[in-house]
Amino acid sequence: MKREELLAEIQRYCQRDHNERVALFAASPDGSRLTWESCEMAMWNKTNEELINFIRREAHHLPSEQAEKIRQAAPALLRGEKVDLDAMSMGFLLALMSFQREVIDDQPDPKEFTVALKTTETPRSPRVARFVLFLIPKKNREHLIGDLEEEYRTLIMPEYGRRWARIWYRGQVIQAVGFYVWPFVKRVLGMAAIWKVIGR
Amino acid sequence: MDYLGEFELLVMLAVLRLGSNAYGMMIRREIEDVAERSASLGAVYTTLERLEDKGFLSSAVGEATEERGGRAKKYFKVTASGAGAVKRSVKSTDAMKAGLGPAWGGAR
Numbered sequence: 249m250k251r252e253e254l255l256a257e258i259q260r261y262c263q264r265d266h267n268e269r270v271a272l273f274a275a276s277p278d279g280s281r282l283t284w285e286s287c288e289m290a291m292w293n294k295t296n297e298e299l300i301n302f303i304r305r306e307a308h309h310l311p312s313e314q315a316e317k318i319r320q321a322a323p324a325l326l327r328g329e330k331v332d333l334d335a336m337s338m339g340f341l342l343a344l345m346s347f348q349r350e351v352i353d354d355q356p357d358p359k360e361f362t363v364a365l366k367t368t369e370t371p372r373s374p375r376v377a378r379f380v381l382f383l384i385p386k387k388n389r390e391h392l393i394g395d396l397e398e399e400y401r402t403l404i405m406p407e408y409g410r411r412w413a414r415i416w417y418r419g420q421v422i423q424a425v426g427f428y429v430w431p432f433v434k435r436v437l438g439m440a441a442i443w444k445v446i447g448r
Numbered sequence: 449m450d451y452l453g454e455f456e457l458l459v460m461l462a463v464l465r466l467g468s469n470a471y472g473m474m475i476r477r478e479i480e481d482v483a484e485r486s487a488s489l490g491a492v493y494t495t496l497e498r499l500e501d502k503g504f505l506s507s508a509v510g511e512a513t514e515e516r517g518g519r520a521k522k523y524f525k526v527t528a529s530g531a532g533a534v535k536r537s538v539k540s541t542d543a544m545k546a547g548l549g550p551a552w553g554g555a556r
């Protein structure tokens with residue numbers, strides 16, 4: 249698939265209203281809202297590598313069932329068989345395949361393709377850890393969770409992989425909760441000690 | 449007059465260094481990268497809250513992005529009294545250092 253066709257393909261599926269944000273993110277990594285025309289211009293100005301990174305990054309936001317469907321359909325599509333996918337999944341699949349082809353000089357390698365598809369897993373942070381974060385006072389809870397999520401998804405996960413990223417996340421959560429809970433524990437222990445002295 | 453603790457000073461300096469991009473994650477990374485000291489996000493946030501209560505920092509809620517799960521950022525800015533506190537801390541550290549030998553970072 250040529251670059252022009254590829255961009256037309258992305259445009260086709262990005263323009264579906266439920267998927268508009270993909271187009272917006274394509275053009276603006278900071279998430280600011282742009283018109284489609286600006287998106288298109290920005291996409292034309294991106295290098296192939298940037299476009300690949302965009303697709304991979306966006307694939308992280310796919311629901312896990314959808315990512316699984318794409319993964320299952322990929323080998324069949326590579327064999328030239330018909331696959332049953334919704335438009336958005338097909339869009340992702342085509343985009344991933346096209347980028348992959350372009351990178352490896354129009355010779356798609358199923359192994360390479362599988363590697364690319366692995367990135368379609370949603371990098372969800374550990375659920376239990378996220379739940380524990382509700383022990384943090386409301387004032388800064390949302391901001392702290394947001395910062396943790398951002399670092400987990402954008403820096404730790406790509407650098408160290410899913411397993412270590414999850415360990416890192418749990419460690420951060422334990423420390424964060426510890427910092428907030430410890431003064432409270434100290435106060436309770438202090439009160440208990442005072443009560444013990446008074447009670448004598 | 450409130451003085452800054454060691455970690456508080458690091459957080460204040462990180463906020464100053466980052467300028468308009470000073471929010472939790474960036475402050476934590478700045479401390480780790482520049483001061484080469486590990487800092488958890490929990491430690492950074494409790495310190496930021498304390499500094500805000502002391503009036504050394506002010507905050508503003510920023511934009512929510514997709515990679516943050518749609519959660520807003522909280523940007524921090526050093527206030528005039530915060531800047532004064534940083535200057536006092538740095539000055540007193542420098543004054544204490546001045547009497548030491550070069551091996552300890554002093555002038556002699």
